[in-house]
Amino acid sequence: MLWSKLFIPTLREIPAEAEVPSHQLLLRAGYIRQLAAGIYSYLFLAQRSLLKIQQIVRQEMDAIGAQEVLLPALHPAEIWQESGRWDIMAENMFRLKDRFQRDLCLGMTHEEIAAVLARGELRSYKQLPQIWYQIQTKFRDEARPKSGLLRVRQFLMKDSYSFDLDQAGLDIAYEKHYQAYRRIFNRCGLEYMAVEALSGAMGGSQSHEFMVASEAGEDSVVFCQACGYSANLQKAVSQPALPSIDDPPGDLKPEPFHTPGRKTISEVAGFTALPETSQMKSLVLMADGKPVLVLLRGDHQLSEPKFAAISGDPEFRPAHPEEIREYFGASAGSLGPVGIKNMTILADRALAGRHNMIAGANRDDYHLRNVTLGEDFEAELHDLRQVAPRDECLHCGRELEIRKAMEIGHIFKLGYKYSESMGLRVLNAEGKEIPPIMGSYGIGIERILSAAIELYHDRDGMILPPAIAPFSVVVTPANNADAAQMSAAHDIYTKCLALGLDALLDDRDERPGVKFKDADLIGVPYRITVGKKLAGGLVELVERKTRKTTDVAAAEAAASVVQLIS
């Protein structure tokens, strides 16, 4: 295509609202424009790149036998009420009414719709397994859209749904997706990790997230360089770093002492001259309307997802001050497990085997020393803590690393949640009605582009992997006034097209500097510069990523690019 005819509105300056690199560059390079918070128009370059990504996704989904469909984006409320998610999705779902005042919503995901389609059509085990996928616009009324295309209210998702006769079948569908996702992200040129993840509001048993390490990400991943263990911080497990000092020996009895005004762990640690690892942290949470006392080592943080899973109440909340006073007779800051009989006590495993620790005395401004789990009080032991820096890998002992990351894909073994709630049934070989088992698998299309930009850019612009760049090569005559250069550039451009390259001819009547800057900005992987060396029959082949420049014969230029890309 001829650049002079295209609408590629590049900006010299960074729009004030853009913070993260991908957002800044998408705006500057003329890929996107904002319509409202979390809602963007995709201009020519973005659309071109997104179509390439979608094509890769399609090819790999087709390769595992998945069938492309297109489900509605507009859903009647009843479907979501059946699964119970009409309420669960709360404010995150866009809702509207039709002219008859019937409730509708815009689809934020499609488990329900896929299940409804399946229950109307699937009758026999002979029709299984099935994998249906679509690439479609999703709508989510995010509390806080941010970071350009990273968290938006309308976006493209490849989502697929598998239906199998039994667990073994689901395992196969899951593994197929896992491998297909690896191929997709590899082909898109991304460096990524597949990590263990929580299922969240999706429900289900097993789940992996595909993550790209980036400071712009909103998640944290924990991983082990030695054995390859990796998990979302929400789910990760670890061996905690040892306490800073040994516990006092002996079987000592709890003993109250005055701690005026010392409420936080660090205040009590300072006051007692004992490290935070010697303190017992007491949290009071309300789960299913009942109080639960949670105990952690002083330096540890509660993992809210783990507590939600253990308590069975995803809607749990911290107890209010009045409730704490009612149950403990003291305020937060002086709470502890000794003498507490009126509620469940959960203790983190890091407290097992510890002796003579410091805990609140359930009397304002008093704490107890010499508190020992199993002797002075009883508690259920669970993994309740969030992995912290310096923790060790549970599998191999190596120190774990924690990094910020962005999610680009997520796969779930759903189990029977939707088949049962939505009444999906097929006859098995024995003629008995059974619910199929489901899986659900998603890829954020725009996030692949955003992640690639976050990973690969420099101060001049994007450095897109060739597979997802809007163009593979740009042919740039340095001087439009030079008829020989222009004509040679045209020839090379035509040859590129003939060889199947996505080529762009920068025929704009601009100074060479402008053309070079723009080419760098929009991230075209290769540039063929037709300039003064043409007199000697040579042109320059420049690799965007390395800036490496090679002189090649004008007649060979197009073929050289083909060679580099394949």
Added chain:
RNA sequence: CGGGCCGUGGCGCAGCCUGGCUAGCGCGCUUGCUUGGGGUGCAAGAGGUCCCGGGUUCAAAUCCCGGCGGCCCGACCA
């Protein structure tokens, strides 16, 4: 939902605190000349409901009240 910042030609900003002439600068845009290997130089132009509504005042971009919108932090997040 809590906290913070911000709305002034297409973009980046100044002016506002301390109200006052015709709202200014850089970039971009148009035209002409010039230049032609990393955002060329010169000249002449076009382009603004100062987010919206109300109030105070002789006078409001500026002060006050109320909205709307955008960004960031936190909470939330399949």
